[in-house]
Amino acid sequence: SQELEQSPQSLIVQEGKNLTINCTSSKTLYGLYWYKQKYGEGLIFLMMLQKGGEEKSHEKITAKLDEKKQQSSLHITASQPSHAGIYLCGAPRAGGTSYGKLTFGQGTILTVHP
Amino acid sequence: DSGVTQTPKHLITATGQRVTLRCSPRSGDLSVYWYQQSLDQGLQFLIQYYNGEERAKGNILERFSAQQFPDLHSELNLSSLELGDSALYFCASSASPDVAGYTFGSGTRLTVV
Secondary structure (H helix, E strand, C coil): CCCEEEECCEEEEECCCCEEEEEEECCCCCCEEEEEECCCCCEEEEEEECCCCCEEEECCEEEEEECCCCEEEEEECCCCHHHCEEEEEEEECCCCCCCCCEEECCCEEEEEEC | CCCCEEECCEEEECCCCCEEEEEECCCCCCEEEEEEEECCCEEEEEEEEECCEEEEECCCCCCEEEEECCCCCEEEEECCCCHHHCEEEEEEEECCCCCCCCEECCCEEEEEC
């Protein structure tokens, strides 16, 4: 099983609808990163959450971290076609010499119909 | 343009061959990361360098090696290539070695035939 499980695996919504993507870890979270990827392209950093209960927003995207549940959620309000893509969560793992390396979830494919 | 430059964008090569992927980090970033993305394995961390020194290693095969040069650019060398090595290889960079809000390059798509 994956260390980071994302749900749903794919999501199709109508423009203007709200949606939520979840990322659940099987191990202790020491922070959580959200990235967006257009198919076949590089990843774009969205947000970093470091503390339990932390919530960050950027434009219409809000992310929260629940350390007790070892889970993070990404919420998009009033979705637009520009939000379409693959959303990936990544988590640093304890041990070793670097907290910069990430373990990623398998990604959630978001399609937004105009 | 993210500021992280990867070359080449596409590479097609035969099994058993050796290739070199190149990455120039964003200006000012000292840390370089290499990731492999495939349909079955997803996005996997390979290796990290910070200011010329290896900082962390992931599930990188012995046939793969990397280095970071004094000018901070990095190269990922893949040898004795197999069909299963076909993937997107990403380079990312960050200023700090322990904060993963990195900037990704657009990737090199490797196809082994």
